Amino acid sequence: MDLKIKDKVAFITGSSSGIGYATAKVLLNEGVKVYINGKDKKKLSESTEKLKESLPGSEVYGVHGDFLQENQVDELINKLPEIDILINNVGIYKSQSFFKTKIDDWMDPFQVNFMSGVRLSKHILPSMLSKNWGRIIFISSECAYLVPEDMIPYSVTKASMHALSKGLANLTKGSGVTVNTIVPGSTLSEGAEDFLTSLSEKDNIPVEExxxxxxxxxxxxxxxNRFANMNEVATTIAYLSSPLSSATNGSVIKVEGGSTSGLI
Ligand SMILES: NC(=O)c1ccc[n+]([C@@H]2O[C@H](COP(=O)([O-])OP(=O)(O)OC[C@H]3O[C@@H](n4cnc5c(N)ncnc54)[C@H](OP(=O)(O)O)[C@@H]3O)[C@@H](O)[C@H]2O)c1
Structure with a gap:
């Protein structure tokens, strides 16, 4: 499918693996110039090379930066070119009892999951508005609705993201810029696989079980009734990144396999 985004420039946070990496692949296939990101420099450069090799002729670049480290975020922002498509994908979580959470257990996911989107949007949205075209996409989670008792801080960061996304969409009124949120459900990314493997080892049961x-x-x-695969999420992100979705603004699009109940 031609998404009509050839030669656009995209930046995807937290994309040296997982849903972000899968999204980079889909966008590169559409002729988008993609900047991927991660905090592990070696992994980032290996992932960049892997994408270049699997899609010869594609333009992909690695931009290192750990969203937990403020100085690294400043450096990263200074290295970015003018961005047409910003995908706020980076997200961290921890499974733990609310009663054992420390201040950092709240601040770290806020810094990475939420403030990364604030800082990047503040930097990038003005240029999108001045050229009258742009896409900002926030990657939330079904946890924003389900709020698992062992992941309250993570869920709060994702729910806050919905308000941020809506507020930014309100700033685009009358322009060709859109800001939307995508809600993935349980998706088999490398991060999710690692989490499931740790549970399998802890309880001594096969990972498939x-x-x-x-x-x-x-x-x-x-x-x-199954995990989504990363491509099922990535293709929805790519659609929202494109002009084909131009009448969708300030919206929340679910790719959660129906896990959240209710009509909205
Ligand atoms: N997978 C799911 O089931 C699921 C469900 C709902 C929502 N989501 C959301 O979808 C998004 C992507 O999830 P995913 O499962 O693909 O994640 P993942 O596999 O855990 O993503 C890993 C990517 O994020 C990067 N990353 C992690 N911490 C970082 C930091 N502090 N600074 C910069 N990069 C960092 C990693 O780089 P390094 O390896 O260098 O750290 C890697 O590129 C997240 O926002 C997540 O909350 C996921």
């Missing part, structure tokens, strides 16, 4: 039990006992509201 952990996945099955997750939908039997935890994510019982899922309608697809």
């Amino acid at each position: 952990v996945k099955k039990r997750f939908f039997e006992n935890v994510r019982t509201s899922s309608l697809i």
